[in-house]
Amino acid sequence: MDVSFSVFDTLIDRSNMSSDKWSKYPGSVIPMWIADMDFDSPDCIKKALNQRVNEGVYGYTHTPKALVKAIKSHLSTRYDWDVSGAHLVHLPGLVCALHLSVRVFSNEGDGIVVPGPVYYHLTKAPLASGRDLLNVDIVIQNGRWVPDMAQFEVACANPKSKMILLCNPHNPGGTVYTKEELLSIHALAEKYDLVVVSDEIHCDLILDDLPHVPFASLNDDAANRTITLMAPSKTFNIAGLGYAFAVIENAKLRQAFNQERAGLIPSPNMLSLAATIAAYEEGQEWHKELLVYLKSNRDLLAKRIAATPLEMVHLEATYLAWIDVSALSLDNPYQFFVDAGVGVSDGKDFGNPNYVRLNFGCPQFILDQAMTRIEEALIKHKFM
Numbered sequence: 258m259d260v261s262f263s264v265f266d267t268l269i270d271r272s273n274m275s276s277d278k279w280s281k282y283p284g285s286v287i288p289m290w291i292a293d294m295d296f297d298s299p300d301c302i303k304k305a306l307n308q309r310v311n312e313g314v315y316g317y318t319h320t321p322k323a324l325v326k327a328i329k330s331h332l333s334t335r336y337d338w339d340v341s342g343a344h345l346v347h348l349p350g351l352v353c354a355l356h357l358s359v360r361v362f363s364n365e366g367d368g369i370v371v372p373g374p375v376y377y378h379l380t381k382a383p384l385a386s387g388r389d390l391l392n393v394d395i396v397i398q399n400g401r402w403v404p405d406m407a408q409f410e411v412a413c414a415n416p417k418s419k420m421i422l423l424c425n426p427h428n429p430g431g432t433v434y435t436k437e438e439l440l441s442i443h444a445l446a447e448k449y450d451l452v453v454v455s456d457e458i459h460c461d462l463i464l465d466d467l468p469h470v471p472f473a474s475l476n477d478d479a480a481n482r483t484i485t486l487m488a489p490s491k492t493f494n495i496a497g498l499g500y501a502f503a504v505i506e507n508a509k510l511r512q513a514f515n516q517e518r519a520g521l522i523p524s525p526n527m528l529s530l531a532a533t534i535a536a537y538e539e540g541q542e543w544h545k546e547l548l549v550y551l552k553s554n555r556d557l558l559a560k561r562i563a564a565t566p567l568e569m570v571h572l573e574a575t576y577l578a579w580i581d582v583s584a585l586s587l588d589n590p591y592q593f594f595v596d597a598g599v600g601v602s603d604g605k606d607f608g609n610p611n612y613v614r615l616n617f618g619c620p621q622f623i624l625d626q627a628m629t630r631i632e633e634a635l636i637k638h639k640f641m
Contacts, residue, residue, distance in 0.1 A: 294618030368417035374608030402430030431572035500529030597634035
């Protein structure tokens with residue numbers, strides 16, 4: 258497939274858009290931190306938004322049937338996962354659902370099992386609500402980041418344990434868990450009767466020829482104990498519109514979740530509903546081209562990293578590279594990159610200060626510039 262380079266190679270000026278990504282650092286620093294791509298959204302989304310805006314009335318809006326149909330079709334087509342519309346919970350974002358889930362399905366002092374380093378809200382959610390964080394190390398096995406299963410069982414067997422927070426595909430490791438790996442995790446959840454909250458927001462950003470297996474789709478027991486969290490936001494670059502959804506097949510869990518969210522978590526923005534319908538109904542070609550482009554960026558990044566003292570395990574999914582800086586023995590790896598003119602995410606926020614996370618969801622010439630700056634800094638400080 259030929260990628261429309263005119264689309265993905267164009268850098269859009271976001272300096273006057275109140276962009277979180279582009280306002281954090283001075284103009285001399287290339288921002289490559291927050292999970293927000295610099296690509297123009299698909300035309301189908303812009304068309305749907307314009308049409309909705311032109312309707313002129315922006316009152317309270319319930320979830321349209323077209324959205325439920327689009328989500329069901331998307332899950333069935335891509336993951337062979339048939340869900341009922343009654344099992345969907347529509348949300349203004351995924352992070353609030355993580356925090357709410359911890360509060361609903363555990364009590365203060367309970368243990369929450371979290372494989373990490375991991376996206377920081379999976380560790381913040383337990384700590385912010387007075388739960389005990391039971392960390393399981395993610396380790397490199399056969400060139401992939403996977404949980405240490407011996408540690409995993411010890412954590413699950415802890416009498417305090419009530420829940421597993423899972424990130425699949427893994428952020429920041431980029432692992433797409435296999436069905437066999439997920440079944441091993443499920444076996445622990447079943448054995449110790451734990452609720453599973455599965456953050457699957459990056460499931461549509463798999464760069465290798467690998468299937469994404471929703472945890473809840475493994476078997477009936479998994480379906481009965483899992484809250485699955487998904488969103489179109491990362492894939493179609495519409496995070497600012499605020500939409501995510503949960504799939505909760507267990508009626509008791511779903512009722513408890515909805516009861517606790519009432520009055521606290523608002524309904525999704527009406528524009529996000531229109532954007533999501535358009536994305537899932539008409540965004541497939543743009544999505545295919547995006548994955549080709551991101552894979553090219555990943556491969557370029559891997560090649561350039563391999564020629565330095567830095568290290569990066571092969572990334573199966575996401576546009577977020579987890580880069581090992583430990584060979585440099587720096588006191589502050591994050592600041593080293595910022596001083597070099599590349600604004601990365603600090604690895605300590607995810608659980609390991611010897612790493613940084615770099616977002617390569619940008620035009621390739623920007624990635625090239627960033628890598629050149631990093632290489633020049635390594636040479637300047639005599640690391641190369």
